[in-house]
Amino acid sequence: MIDIKKRLIEEIEKYEWDNVDDVIKSIMPNIIFSVDKNESDLSILNSRFGGAPAVPEDFVWPVQSLTNNAPLAFFFQINFEEIKPYDVANLFPDHGILLCFASVTDDIMWEYDVKDAFKVYFFSDTENLNLAKIPEEIPLEQRLAPRDINFKNSYQLPRYPFNYELGDDISEDDADGIDEVADIIFDKAIMMQHRIELAKGAGLQPPTPEDDFYTFFSHNILQGVPFSVQHYIAEKWSDLYKKYDKKNNDRENYINLISFEMRGKYGYGFSMNGAHLYLCMHQKDLANLDFKNTIAIVQNT
Template structure:
């Protein structure tokens, strides 16, 4: 078991063991082994973009190395959504999956027809820079439209805890074995985690851990996108998508409905998910990230 804050982990284990349902003792132990640490995110609205240079934040102006230009796609400036300083995250990374330093940046393009975030991989620039010795706060490009500016919000991190999404492949065995597995076990456990263990944050921002998906587990979408399969092929190619999904991990969730930001003007009630191959995460390689977007 990972080196996690004992009080939170022990509370969840105790809750699962004492839950009044039809799950066998052995199956409860199997689910306990699926508990995974994550890094939760608290946000605080800022009146102006006066946050320290290099600090983690949502919106405002990005802090980029002097030789790095504001990202563009097809001659259009991308919207700066967030930057995450890994040196601030490190003490909460109990599995030691992330580098000790560096910044992960998230820039997303706009679908001009609908004036909302594009969900196309090619329209996003999500990248990691390790050397942060020469950062400067970039001014908005003169070509960036006013509506493309995201209001700034401070980020603070905390230790979080997760279990797989109820439709994740890791829970298929239990769903098939127990009638109404979701209502007799999963729903109560998910609510306990959200309200009692992670309740200090009223959002779906997250780093690492099991995905908190709005729809089906997001690893299936990473898999489908990597295999370049259309939605029409989803059912037909399900076994291939399922097998490939087991090679992915969730890296980041960006919640557009966070009340301390105005990302909802482009993302509505949706969440951006960023994932990668588990082997690449283990090697701390962030060059081949996948995106997905889910909404209610």
């Protein structure tokens, strides 16, 4: 397997910069993930979409309070103990389970900023968790089959907003260049993935890339700077976070907890339109393992 950071630096050095060293400093780690195409065996603590959530004995299933108190659909869970080996930035806890539920009745999830569109729960103690019983009121089309999530660490040259720690060290031209080159690198990688997938689906010989560099880029990402379909996520999060803390809402405090394209036809979404979900946190909330102010944002093309 290639050294992804070294390979990324090689790509950066193909372009002209005012100060290439500062551009290289803007590289940041992230964690990308894939989802099993086939249904997985249901395990209590594995990271996965669908199935039944791992919950404590006194867990109360969340409901949609705005309309008819319908139970929310269980979306996914991530086990931080599984993620930790890939957490180069050391932002996530060593253990614990995060659950995410979505309100898909009456399409409330598309109004992501309303109450109960999404709910997350974090349980640091995983020793006494058991699989919950799915409420009978949840229809079959809102019950995702279990599909395991597979993680690997990667690096990215982030689009705007890039690494805020560099501040004014980056020239305006280099800042614009970072945005442009980041797009080029990402788009080429995603295009190669699509070409290989289409060729295999058609029974044709897929293209042969020079290495596996293209496999380290994905819309499915934890940490880092996610792909924005519409507005820049950090800025949108900053506006929404004001209701929790008016004094400490700067966009550089944004953490991409997890973001991905919700792909219903592949078993990790509730529709076929491919909208993107972004779960966002404040750095201090993550450090304190306080997930109650997690903000969900949905963007669609």
